[in-house]
Amino acid sequence: MTRILGVETSCDETAAAVVDDRVDVRSNVVASQIDVHRAYGGVVPELAARHHVEAIRVVIAGALEQAACGLDDIDAVAVTRGPGLIGSLLVGLCAAKAIAWQRDLPLLAVNHLEGHVRSAFIEHPEIEFPAIALVVSGGHTSLYLCPEEAVYRLLARTRDDAAGEAFDKVAKLLGLGYPGGPVIERLARQADETAYRFPHAQMKDRSLDFSFSGLKTAVRRRVQKEGLGHDAPSGGEASPAVADLVASFQKAVVDVLVKRTMQACRKESVRNVLVTGGVACNQRLRRAFAEAAEREGCALFLPSPQYTTDNAAMIAAAGFLHLERGEHAPGTINAEATLPL
Ligand code: KG4
Ligand code: ZN
Numbered sequence: 001m002t003r004i005l006g007v008e009t010s011c012d013e014t015a016a017a018v019v020d021d022r023v024d025v026r027s028n029v030v031a032s033q034i035d036v037h038r039a040y041g042g043v044v045p046e047l048a049a050r051h052h053v054e055a056i057r058v059v060i061a062g063a064l065e066q067a068a069c070g071l072d073d074i075d076a077v078a079v080t081r082g083p084g085l086i087g088s089l090l091v092g093l094c095a096a097k098a099i100a101w102q103r104d105l106p107l108l109a110v111n112h113l114e115g116h117v118r119s120a121f122i123e124h125p126e127i128e129f130p131a132i133a134l135v136v137s138g139g140h141t142s143l144y145l146c147p148e149e150a151v152y153r154l155l156a157r158t159r160d161d162a163a164g165e166a167f168d169k170v171a172k173l174l175g176l177g178y179p180g181g182p183v184i185e186r187l188a189r190q191a192d193e194t195a196y197r198f199p200h201a202q203m204k205d206r207s208l209d210f211s212f213s214g215l216k217t218a219v220r221r222r223v224q225k226e227g228l229g230h231d232a233p234s235g236g237e238a239s240p241a242v243a244d245l246v247a248s249f250q251k252a253v254v255d256v257l258v259k260r261t262m263q264a265c266r267k268e269s270v271r272n273v274l275v276t277g278g279v280a281c282n283q284r285l286r287r288a289f290a291e292a293a294e295r296e297g298c299a300l301f302l303p304s305p306q307y308t309t310d311n312a313a314m315i316a317a318a319g320f321l322h323l324e325r326g327e328h329a330p331g332t333i334n335a336e337a338t339l340p341l
Pocket of ligand 2: 137138277309
């Protein structure tokens with residue numbers, strides 16, 4: 001049996017997990033800072049780093065305790081090296097380095113996006129290659145072709161905002177609170193998503209790239225034109241017009257994510273589809289992907305919510321690929337805010 005301790009602090013969740021043999025999650029602890037950042041309508045990097053410093057020891061101790069083990073039972077330490085907020089990344093990286101150095105354990109430096117892709121394998125180790133993987137979160141909207149294990153070819157990315165970021169910005173614009181995704185999903189459930197028509201951005205070069213800033217601007221224009229802004233103080237109920245607006249926005253985001261992903265499957269003749277990252281919690285998105293996959297005869301893999309938003313189980317799961325390949329990071333390795341996958 002091989003046991004990895006995973007550590008993740010790339011954004012605003014302090015997370016640690018213990019995973020055995022690639023996919024057997026023994027513990028998965030996440031300390032969310034949502035309450036810290038809510039007042040600002042988004043993540044404040046300096047506050048995030050400070051709260052990671054306060055939480056990291058407790059979170060790692062909690063993950064070990066829940067897994068009923070100690071550091072003596074750990075075979076390697078996997079940690080997010082990037083991309084993310086530099087001050088946040090450094091906290092997890094320093095903690096992981098210290099443990100690896102003190103215990104003489106391999107240090108596995110994981111790309112956060114590889115972690116999201118591998119999150120799908122935790123509950124579905126049977127996923128076959130080649131596969132198309134969509135990572136759709138607050139920081140990223142990227143499509144990868146994975147021809148085989150541990151190989152990621154970038155097919156498309158967002159040219160401006162990430163999809164989750166668009167959810168957050170639209171919610172902020174309407175005074176609906178932070179993070180935007182869950183609030184918008186809830187409001188949209190009772191609303192008419194055909195009330196407003198928002199166009200899909202199509203790249204002139206016919207690439208599969210995404211763009212969400214035009215959609216955000218279109219929503220803002222509607223809000224100004226119809227005087228809809230800030231009609232619901234955070235936590236309060238929004239008007240039906242606002243609910244229809246955010247439902248239509250959500251539909252536009254979901255439609256384009258599904259459309260591009262299925263285009264990528266056809267273009268690359270791939271029939272395995274992975275949809276990962278925080279926005280993949282969204283039930284409307286999950287339904288749309290399930291329908292599209294069924295229609296096109298693809299196998300769809302969606303992690304359950306505890307593995308879609310940022311967590312350390314996915315970092316440990318990705319760490320196994322590094323460990324198996326002997327890819328140990330040197331103790332001098334640094335965090336990288338813009339690390340590409
Ligand atoms: O993966 P994640 O936890 O962090 C990043 O790596 O960015 O994703 C967070 C993002 C936020 O933008 C949040 O609004 C979005 O995921 N999100 C959702 C939902 N839950 C979280 N977006 C749409 N619907 C949801 N239910
Ligand atoms: Zn993430």
